[in-house]
Amino acid sequence: MSGGPRRVRVTSPQTRIALTRRHRPAQHLLPPPQQGADDEQAVEAARALFLRQRRLALRTLGLLGALLLGLSGLLAALPALDRVTVLGFPASWLLLMAAGYPLLLVLAVTHVRAAERAERGRREP
Structure with missing residues (x-):
């Protein structure tokens, strides 16, 4: 068996790029500072925005979990709903x-609007 052909691992370039990105620090998630602004102040504003959005x-x-568990709990608490037909x-x-x-x-719509509102609040002076 040791004399047979050697196995070669083949991956696409996109996979290699994705695997190398995994080792970068979390700083790459922050948006770049605005040109002309004090860099430290812009980075702090970006961090604050990131924390608000998180x-x-x-x-x-939490609301999604409450919704899904609430509906499941309601259906479990009221098994008679299975027998009623509409x-x-x-x-x-x-x-x-x-x-x-x-x-x-x-x-979902509420979440997107709130995230956009947080971004607009950051951009407006």
């Missing part, structure tokens, strides 16, 4: 479709 993301994740569909399925997805959409 808190916003954690709040959104237009031939179980009420529990309709609750998931009629309440779950629209609430997910509202949560």
